[in-house]
Amino acid sequence: MIEEGILNNGIQVIHQQNTYSKVGHIGVFINVGSRDEEKGEEGLAHYLEHVIFKGTKKRKAFHVLSRLDSVGGELNAYTTKEETCVYASFPIEYLSRALELLSDIIFNSNFPNQELQKEKEVVVEEINSYKDSPTDLIFDEFDKQLFKGHSLGNDILGTELQVKSIKRSDVLNFVKKYYIPERMVISSIGSYPLKKLINYLEKYFEIKSTKIESQKRSLPKLVFPKDxxxxxxxxxxxxxxxxxxxxxxxxxxxxxxxxxxxxxxxxxxxxxxxxxxxxxxxxxxxxxxxxxxxxxxxxxxxxxxxxxxxxxxxxxxxxxxxxxxxxxxxxxxxxxxxxxxxxxxxxxxxxxxxxxxxxxxxxxxxxxxxxxxxxxxxxxxxxxxxxxxxxxxxxxxxxxxxxxxxxx
Missing domain, CATH: 3.30.830.10 (Metalloenzyme, LuxS/M16 peptidase-like)
Structure with a gap:
């Protein structure tokens, strides 16, 4: 059964309790993807998904990555055209550890310049790997033709030139604009009850609501591409x-x-x-x-x-x-x-x-x-x-x- 709740700051929570698994899975979903990037920001949403793991106000990058890995858990993230998700899988006895870590990297990442520059090279290599894969590349080109002139047609990864031009201030502004309670949903599945989950979330996800007005997405024009x-x-x-x-x-x-x-x-x-x-x-x-x-x-x-x-x-x-x-x-x-x-x-x-x-x-x-x-x-x-x-x-x-x- 799917249960729902809402935190004091407005973050919506959905939980599916099972009684048989010793593993929990929790994801923090942010309502922002590559289609929300403005001109000149292409690739920023995906780049941010990378650098969010590169250190917080109290943890260096190594400690961020080791916090769950050391107990057999996993930490990961992905970016699509419409959402970003940071998620964790963990033995259920480490529920509190997983939630505290997710909160720390989402709300307290400090984006050290040295790490930002290093991660640009990683993303560029990811872009190059796509260039070597026609199976992947043709899907991107298909979207470019189908959604020509609209951000849905942009590559999620951006281009090498665009990624290398991203500044730390661009990252901070993007986080301030989109990584806010009003644009978040927390999804969970595990043997723990919703009440226990909510209690931990109120402790670790207590960031205040910003009341920033949401930006409406534009509908792509209907075009009929030529072969x-x-x-x-x-x-x-x-x-x-x-x-x-x-x-x-x-x-x-x-x-x-x-x-x-x-x-x-x-x-x-x-x-x-x-x-x-x-x-x-x-x-x-x-x-x-x-x-x-x-x-x-x-x-x-x-x-x-x-x-x-x-x-x-x-x-x-x-x-x-x-x-x-x-x-x-x-x-x-x-x-x-x-x-x-x-x-x-x-x-x-x-x-x-x-x-x-x-x-x-x-x-x-x-x-x-x-x-x-x-x-x-x-x-x-x-x-x-x-x-x-x-x-x-x-x-x-x-x-x-x-x-x-x-x-x-």
Whole structure:
């Protein structure tokens, strides 16, 4: 059962108590990501996620990293386009230690200049590693085309030039603006009760509310990109075919998720996998994706293949798109598609860290966390007529564009 609370300073808390695990997971979610960066700040949200571990007013970087590691716990963080999360996994007897450490690095980091300069080199190496990975790079380029002129199209990591130009004052101003109680949610899962968690949080997260007015996010304009070919040093041809998807509050969001899973989800019996990889052996990497943001979304199919097979793979993908657009799922097909996606959801609930992260993100961005039974019932309500409508709105070839990385 998911329980909710709120601290005196306004930080929202969600907790899922289990009685069987000896491990706890807690994440502090901040409602800021790369889409919130202003011009000239690109890469700052992600860079801050790195340097937040580099020392506080009472701990040097080594002691920050060792505080949980020394008892077998883990400390980590990530940045997306819409949120930043700092989280910890720990043996439950170290709940207090984990919360105190999370509070210390989020509210008391002092960002020593020497550490800031050193971490710039680390982030630059991370950027360079992406440049060596066409599989990663093509997704960034796809977003640039789909959200052209909007911050959602920016790389989360920024560029080498941008990262190297970040000043300590930029970091401090960003923290002051966004790392505030009004923009935070704390998500937890563990065997301890909510009351115990709240008592510790009131002790360690007692920072005062700032009453800073939240900045509203701008909605990206609807654009229809043209097909694009990029020449790169690659052996295979890498291709993405896609376009706009749905936002988190769109009534047809779950219908699109079900279609995506049926078309090219993680299961080996997805339509794309059976019709392209298993039947012809044309590709090893092949998947379809739905990315859902608070106010918009994207849909895409990605594959990598030998250049001589690329055209045939594209035609086979288009054939599967048109099947979904022109042929309603039969009763048995629809039932099987629902069983599969519901089973995947049930299995995912066994991953406590994943559950904690999903709960926190949902509460932060959408101000709600649906329990599993409700989510499953929503998928059960989907009809074949709805799927046909969604397929024609999102997956019809006329509404998609193609991005290709070809050998020079």
């Amino acid at each position: 694009k070919i990029v020449k790169r040093d690659v052996h295979q041809t890498h291709t993405m075919i896609g376009g706009r998807g749905y936002s988190a509050d769109h009534p047809s969001k779950n219908s699109l998720l079900l279609l995506n899973n049926l078309l090219g989800g993680p299961a080996m019996n997805s339509r794309l996998n059976l019709s392209i990889r298993e039947k012809y052996g044309f590709t090893y990497m092949l998947e379809s994706n739905c990315t859902i943001y608070s106010d918009c979304g994207s849909f895409s199919v990605y594959f990598a293949s030998d250049p001589k097979n690329t055209f045939r793979v594209e035609k086979l993908i288009q054939k599967e798109f048109l099947k979904l657009c022109n042929q309603s799922l039969g009763t048995i097909q629809l039932s099987q598609a629902k069983k599969q996606v519901k089973g995947q959801l049930v299995i995912s609930m066994e991953n406590n860290l994943g559950v904690m992260l999903a709960n926190g993100k949902s509460k932060l961005l959408f101000d709600k966390v649906d329990n599993l039974d409700k989510v499953l019932s929503e998928f059960e309500k989907i009809t074949s007529t709805e799927l046909l409508e969604v397929a024609n709105e999102i997956m019809h070839p006329k509404k998609l564009f193609k991005l290709t990385f070809q050998s020079k």
